[in-house]
Amino acid sequence: MSFTSADFRKALGLFPTGVAIVSGRGDDGELLGMTVSSFNSVSLDPPLVLFSVARSAASYSAWVAMPKYGISVLARSQDDLSTRFSKSQTEKWSLVHPAYGEHDVPLIPGALVGFECEKYAVHDGGDHAIFVGRVLSLHAVATPASEPLVFYSGRYAGIRRSETEPSEMDGMMLHGW
């Protein structure tokens, strides 16, 4: 390798991402949640999404065993939740009351969109595992004025949008809560 691990991390940080919290229940019914920037789309038909989890995460084996989980895409104003759910083995849910969709999966209230998913596949991804979920339902509260939380170069950021150009998402209706 002609680069250090620190260089690699820095280089990867130059790819701006959104921020999501994956959520679910462990074997004993306890609430679990983890901030991820690795969320992405995979397939429209069937509807598949992915995220990756470090094998070193305390909750790693719980995610592998979980038949259903939620993914909540955070709004710009939810950076405190992102930080809270990125701290290992803390009382992540102590101040957060989960919202539930029709598949009884806990989601983060006020997120731009929540996906209820069932486990589709878990693939090897080196020191991470790649979780592919089949989307069962969508719960969106986003409006054209909503702002996503962005993670770039190790910091939270927002986006600046051109107000003149309409988006194909404007006026798109999704199920609310």
Ligand SMILES: Cc1cc2nc3c(=O)[nH]c(=O)nc-3n(C[C@H](O)[C@H](O)[C@H](O)COP(=O)(O)O)c2cc1C
């Ligand atoms: C913006 C941000 C994005 C993150 N993305 C990921 C990710 O995609 N995969 C991952 O395993 N950890 C990611 N982390 C770190 C985890 O959130 C953190 O290690 C996790 O909450 C630990 O959970 P634990 O209680 O299971 O150990 C990210 C942290 C931050 C702040």
